[in-house]
Amino acid sequence: MLGVQLAELLDGVPPGVGEALDLVTGFDDALVHGFARLSEERATALTSLAGALSATPLGGRVGEAAGKLAAGSVAEEHLTALAGGRAALFGAVHDALLARLDAALGRVRASWEEPPATPAPAADNLLSGCRSWLGELAITGWRGVDHDLVSASSQTIEALLPEPGLRRLAVLLDGLAAELRASCPVGTVERLPARRWADLWTRALLLSQAGGLPGASESAGVVSGRLLILGVDVHEHGTAVQMQVHGILEPADGAPSRLVRTSVAVAKVDTIVGPALWRLLDGYPALLGALAGRRGLDVTDLPLLGSGDLVWHDDRARVGEPVDPFATARLQLVGALAPAVSPLDRHPVRIAEPVLVEGYRATADGTLDLGGGTLAVDVDRLPACGPLTPKLVASSSACIGLVRWDGGRWLLQPLAVQTTVKRQTVEVHTGDWALGPTDPKVVKAEARAGDAVAVLRERAGRLLRR
Numbered sequence: 044m045l046g047v048q049l050a051e052l053l054d055g056v057p058p059g060v061g062e063a064l065d066l067v068t069g070f071d072d073a074l075v076h077g078f079a080r081l082s083e084e085r086a087t088a089l090t091s092l093a094g095a096l097s098a099t100p101l102g103g104r105v106g107e108a109a110g111k112l113a114a115g116s117v118a119e120e121h122l123t124a125l126a127g128g129r130a131a132l133f134g135a136v137h138d139a140l141l142a143r144l145d146a147a148l149g150r151v152r153a154s155w156e157e158p159p160a161t162p163a164p165a166a167d168n169l170l171s172g173c174r175s176w177l178g179e180l181a182i183t184g185w186r187g188v189d190h191d192l193v194s195a196s197s198q199t200i201e202a203l204l205p206e207p208g209l210r211r212l213a214v215l216l217d218g219l220a221a222e223l224r225a226s227c228p229v230g231t232v233e234r235l236p237a238r239r240w241a242d243l244w245t246r247a248l249l250l251s252q253a254g255g256l257p258g259a260s261e262s263a264g265v266v267s268g269r270l271l272i273l274g275v276d277v278h279e280h281g282t283a284v285q286m287q288v289h290g291i292l293e294p295a296d297g298a299p300s301r302l303v304r305t306s307v308a309v310a311k312v313d314t315i316v317g318p319a320l321w322r323l324l325d326g327y328p329a330l331l332g333a334l335a336g337r338r339g340l341d342v343t344d345l346p347l348l349g350s351g352d353l354v355w356h357d358d359r360a361r362v363g364e365p366v367d368p369f370a371t372a373r374l375q376l377v378g379a380l381a382p383a384v385s386p387l388d389r390h391p392v393r394i395a396e397p398v399l400v401e402g403y404r405a406t407a408d409g410t411l412d413l414g415g416g417t418l419a420v421d422v423d424r425l426p427a428c429g430p431l432t433p434k435l436v437a438s439s440s441a442c443i444g445l446v447r448w449d450g451g452r453w454l455l456q457p458l459a460v461q462t463t464v465k466r467q468t469v470e471v472h473t474g475d476w477a478l479g480p481t482d483p484k485v486v487k488a489e490a491r492a493g494d495a496v497a498v499l500r501e502r503a504g505r506l507l508r509r
Contacts (some may be wrong), residue, residue, distance in 0.1 A: 052147040053416035053453060059141040063132050064451075066092045069127055071241040076110050077184025078122075086113035096128050101240065119174055122181050126248040129241070134389035139396055140448050145381065148398065153301075153381035156349060166209055172199040173251040177244060183432065185240060189231040195222045212250045219243045242390070250388065263335060266347045268295040269363065270303070270334055270340040271371045273397050274443050274458025275474040277320070277426035281313040284320050286474075288330065289397045289445070289458070291375050292342075292353070298486035301380040302397065305330075305345075305353040318480045320428040329360040332472030339363040351382020368459055369470065372443050395445040405437045411455065421447065421454040429473040430482060431457060438462050 069088030073081060081089070086109075093109040096102045105128035108121035131345035143153055176196045183192060196216060203213035219240070226232050243467045270417075278285040292303045307330065309323045333340045341361045346354040376399055400418070403411040409460060410417040422433040438440070438461035447454045459472040480486050 051422050052144060053413075053418060060139055061137050063095070065134050066438055067132055067241075068238075068244060069131060070125070072238045073080070073103045074241050074244065075185045075237050077182055077187055079182045079184075081113060081115075082290075088452060089113065091127055091165075092125075092132070095129060099131065100129055103127055117178075117182055117291075120219055122178055123248060123252065129245050129385075130150060130249060132384070132387075133391065133412060137384070137391050137394065140391055141384070141396075143349040144394070144396055144446060148396070149377055152381040152394075153351075153383045155385065156347060159191070166203075166206060166451045167253065168208070169199060169202055169209065170212075170251045170253065173203070173212065176216075177248050177251065180244060185223075185235055185237065188222070188223050188227065188228045190227050190409050191440065193220050193227060203363040206479065212247065215243065215247050215250065217249065233456040242392075246387065254455050264347060266292065266294055266353070267343045267345070270305075270333075270342050270360075271368075272337075272340070272351075272365050272474075273279060273368050273376075274394070274472060275334055275477075276424075276445060276456070276458065277428060277473060278308075279316075279320065279426065279428075283308060284323065285411055286330075288334070288474075291371060291379050299380055300375055300378065301351070302376075302382060303347070303351050303353050304357045304382075305352055307355055316465045317427045318476050321477050321479070324477075327355070327357045327364050329357045330355065330487050331477040332362045332476035334472075335359075336478075337365060337470075337472070342502075346451045350385045350388065367373075368443060368472065369441060369461060372397075386430070391448045394448045395456070396444065397458075398446050398455075399441070399443050401441045405439065405444075409433070409437070411442075419452060420423050421449070422454045426473055428476060430475050430480075430485075431460065431471050435462050435471050436460055440468075 044480050051450050066088070069085070071086055073085040076082075076085065089109040089112060090106075092108040093102070096105050101124070104124040108124040108128075108470055111118065111121050114126070141152075144150075150242070176199060179192060179195070180188065197220075200213055200217050200220065201403055202507065203209045203216070206213075222236075222240070222243075223229065226235075229235065259398065269292070271293065273291065275287045276287045276289065278287060285306055287304055287306045289302070291300050293300050307324060309326075311320070311323055315323065321331065328491060329340060332338065339362075341363050342353070343359045345359055348354065376397065400413075403418075406412050406417065408418050409422065420436060423434060425436075439457075439462040441461040441468050442455065442457050443455040443459040445458065447456055457473075459470060461468060461470050462506050463469070475481065476485075
């Protein structure tokens with residue numbers, strides 16, 4: 044059973060993972076204090092990172108960069124080389140962990156195919172401005188960041204946002220700047236999210252290189268067929284929400300089934316929370332109807348990216364017959380082709396593989412006893428916009444979820460469970476309230492609170508009419 048297979052996965056980590064992560068920690072500590080004033084210990088950390096990559100194609104450039112920074116010379120090319128080295132280490136850790144997970148699940152994964160080269164966006168000055176600000180952050184270090192340094196990014200970000208090809212970089216930089224601004228002056232903050240900020244800095248610096256921004260060439264073509272939904276993962280932020288749907292695509296041309304994702308996202312304000320989030324997505328009636336009704340979707344000519352992501356167009360989808368996600372998982376998860384991982388996405392924190400776990404026993408400490416090991420359950424990721432709760436997970440007998448790697452261990456994020464309520468076996472999914480809550484108590488609470496989305500839309504319309 045899958046529970047036993049996952050138990051084998053929990054028996055330690057692949058060799059070298061701990062050592063690689065220690066090297067990254069040393070780099071991140073140097074970034075906290077800034078590359079302009081490297082102590083001997085932090086200079087050694089950069090040299091050690093370069094040494095680990097000495098046998099790779101990056102080895103020469105990263106070694107030179109580490110030497111230059113230790114000598115007090117900081118140039119853009121040196122920072123780029125070190126960012127590439129850090130990303131390469133994380134990529135190696137990601138590959139080792141994912142290979143172990145695939146082996147435990149018996150999952151076959153497609154290989155990455157480099158898309159054809161396309162002309163880079165004609166925005167060299169904007170990309171240069173991004174690299175300049177990121178360089179200042181690295182030289183100053185997180186501890187030296189103040190409001191003036193954060194504000195220096197505003198003009199560049201505002202210029203990036205209107206450009207469709209640069210929007211991914213713009214949103215990334217805007218998010219990093221917002222987190223730094225909220226922590227200013229950073230020097231007084233007791234504990235910093237050093238790993239997270241270094242991840243954002245690294246990704247932004249690599250994306251801001253000429254040719255670093257992927258475009259439409261990522262598409263592997265268009266696909267048609269039947270999409271069987273396994274579950275939905277809700278990514279909520281104060282100013283945005285994204286629904287990432289995991290499923291299995293049965294291609295209309297008879298090709299093997301494949302694991303896919305598709306996402307829809309909208310902007311919001313921080314006062315819109317809970318089940319009201321679904322009303323922001325009323326522009327996607329087919330997708331929401333399939334989630335709430337647990338139905339399949341017949342899709343036509345949806346773009347498919349090399350990463351296994353479907354670019355969603357609701358007008359190209361039709362709600363089909365009822366489909367049991369647990370039956371889909373039992374019958375098709377093992378044989379479905381898993382997507383390749385694009386180079387910039389090779390990071391352990393991005394591992395989120397759909398699985399079906401059965402035959403476990405939920406323990407009092409919130410873990411699942413798999414009969415050979417225990418798997419921690421990440422109940423903190425359960426969204427407030429759906430009916431799935433930690434109590435239901437604790438009483439469940441089967442779970443569709445995402446296996447993740449976070450904090451040095453494997454976790455299971457539930458998307459749906461089978462449990463017993465009033466002596467009846469029921470299924471509860473995170474997307475059950477996509478067309479509105481079905482729990483009478485929640486419906487009454489929503490009615491008392493009023494429709495915040497409708498109120499805000501009415502006010503926005505009134506302002507636009509002036």
